[in-house]
Amino acid sequence: MTGTETTTGPRDTPGGEAPLLSVRDLSVVYEPVGATPTRAVKDVSFDVGRGEFLGLVGESGSGKSTLGFAITALARPPARIEGGRILFGDVDIASMDHEQLRTQRQGGFAMVLQAGMNTLNPVRTIRQHFGDIFAAHRHVAPARREARAAELVRRVSLGPEVLDRYPFELSGGMRQRVTIALALSLEPQLMVFDEPTTALDVLVQHAVMDTIRALQAEEGFTAILISHDLGVVLESAHRVLVMREGRIVEDAPSADILHRPQHEYTRMLLSHFADPRAEHVSLPGIEAPEPAADGPDGPDAPAADGPDGPDAPAADGPDAPAADAAAADAPAADGPGRRRPGAGLELRVEGVTKSFAPPRRRAAGVLAVDDVSFTLAPGGATALVGQSGSGKSTLAKMITGVEKPTAGTIHLGSTSIGPLRGRALRELRRTVQMVFQDPYSALNPLSTVEYTLTRALANLTDLRGPALRRRMLELLETVGLTPVEQYAAKLPHQLSGGQRQRVVIARALAADPQVIIADEPVSMLDVSLRAGVLALLRDLRERTGMSLLYITHDLLSARLITDDILVLHEGRVVEQGPTAQVMRHPRDEYTIRLLEAIPDPARVHGA
């Protein structure tokens, strides 16, 4: 924790005046009944100057949200401020009572929550939401309220017609904008954004972040942006605090964090951040396949190579060995190992369409997938990219036989998947398997790892008794969970997210499938664990010759482990081709927008 204490002194703030918010030796402890207390925030000190845009970055469990809740006086039991002071101006927030807190919300501090779009009252219009706030604080004259509400929604790039809408008539991004406008209506001096875009789609995320940045520049309020995404924070904030295990490990201007990170943890976070458009892309332990010689190098920024420090420390913990193994195994000169001889069956999707019945009579039906065709070669890896609602998960369900296509055919080798039912569908599980998105819900919380794997083996293979158990342990070793006996006896809650996802992958491998469909397998994982799981998937593909259909909205991971890519937009394939080529020279306008939505700190802070 070097450097922590040295960075806590008073800072120069813009204008040289006293800081707006000053946190001193703050500790927050969680004291649940009947469990051991946990200190989530440990002796944290920092200042925020008036008009500053501060970023707060950390992985899950780092205490960043707890800190955010504490400084807006929203900490609720079992969380308790154990010690330290939070000075807002010259008032100690921790000592305020409810009524003082309520009145100071106007012109004081406001918070925009992660799931903020779900905080609107579903039975009241947006206008009534504004009306409630104006009535509670009386800071706007009744005659001016209508005009003020219209102006506020305009500030967040919405038209005045949304005022007449109910929350359910608005999209998630629009609702998040409305909550930002509502927070703004109190003319706060300090706004805390807690993962304001995490629950939103990629493109919407990008647009909402743009709005937040523009607003902050115009209105000049002080902003604290809490996020797990270093890219987003570096792109927006003037100064960044890096948090780990309840402590601030680095506190420096964004450009310094980007170019001269001091703490090893910051460097580790940065090393997991890369631009998929770059010529060479690598994360610790995994390197993207080299693009085929595809003509002239495009006009891409060479600067983007900056953040991938190749010598950064790899992810620690049990994820490291597999990452190393993958790195060692990857035949660098040998190409990405596609078209391995002797591999199995080809997956052919031809003209597949899926429409869902309309939810109500006279409403339009939903066309989820519209005339999609592609081929997944044996041993190949194809990425299916698109934002939510693009039909990528529906496509996966049809390939696994869970849903039936409305039109078109899906063949695996010579078997048509569409008409399979009952026994035949169970047979299909031997060849087509799935890795689920959320490792926290994909494992039965009451079953040991051994049970989970044993059941899959007993159902899908002919192994019994000791041979079955041997194979079970072998699977654990394959996915890098050693010592295997120990992991076999564990329950899901005793494992980290990355380890759980490894168990999920092991289960999918039980029957030696020929096709694996991975539905956003790393989106729920912390950055530092992602590379390990991605490396594992790639390594497995190369060793077993299985083919991989990788569903994601994350272009970086697609670049790292796939050869070909399909970009889906509203159920249609808008672009398809070799992954590296599509990313470096996208042709479709939608692909270009997707690529531009990726945060690029280098754009802001220079090379």
Add this chain to the structure above:
Amino acid sequence: MSAPETAPRPLPPALAGLRGGLRTIWTHRKARIGLIVLGLFVVLAVLAPWIAPYDPKDNSFGRSLAGSAQHWLGTTAAGEDVLSQLIHGARISLLVGFGAGGISTIISVVIGLCWGYVRGLPGEVINFVVNLFLVIPGLPLMIVVATYLSDGGISVIIAVIAITGWAWGARVLRSQTASLRGRDFVEAARFSGERAPRIIFREILPNMTSLIAGGFFGAATAAILAEAGLEYLGLGDSTIVSWGTMLYWAQNSNALLTGQWALLFAPGLCIALLATSLTLINFGIDGISNPRLREGSTGR
């Protein structure tokens, strides 16, 4: 490859969960009181022949005696010892409570889980049947069935209560099953080649143990109250000794008019206490299924 350390194998997760659950209930203050009261009644019921001073059906004593050293709570109009009847009555109440509660819980688990898991026509059929049981008023149905099958003894009472009492539990379990069904681990079990019955009863069921336990104690409470009600109305076998029949005979002999309050008061209090103890235990079970309900865990 041999196991590096042969530590004693940990408890199977189901057992470990049960032990953890019991500990949580025990740490809950109200639930602990409930467990203690229930425990006392169980001891009373099991040891009744040894604890009770007289045989409950021995009517050789003076009639309608007031409380005395020989008969702490007095005697009935037929000349039986009230205290002995009270102690023996615990057996019937507990038997009916746990018997009928258990049977109706089993019915509601089987029907509720299958109902929540299946889609389409079978689900509609179950829906119709359950709704049928829900719209029929419980007490009149109980009275009709009990009258029809009168003098079948205690097993008929248990059957009647179980048949009329499972439908609500099934509804609750159905909605929880339907929500768990959408979780990835159920889909994953299907991908592991599991068949429906195993998914329902091995993957889904253990995840709602606390809900089922809560349903069981609720059903047992209802069964105890229903049994007392039926017996009080004279619809059961009035020759057995239970708290309900005690109330029935006390009412018949106008116990209040003769000043024998203990005849009505004592069995009534016991019924209330037993029902309360089960309800208190349910508070503790709520604490397991929903940690937010644990006492003191929130400051609001």
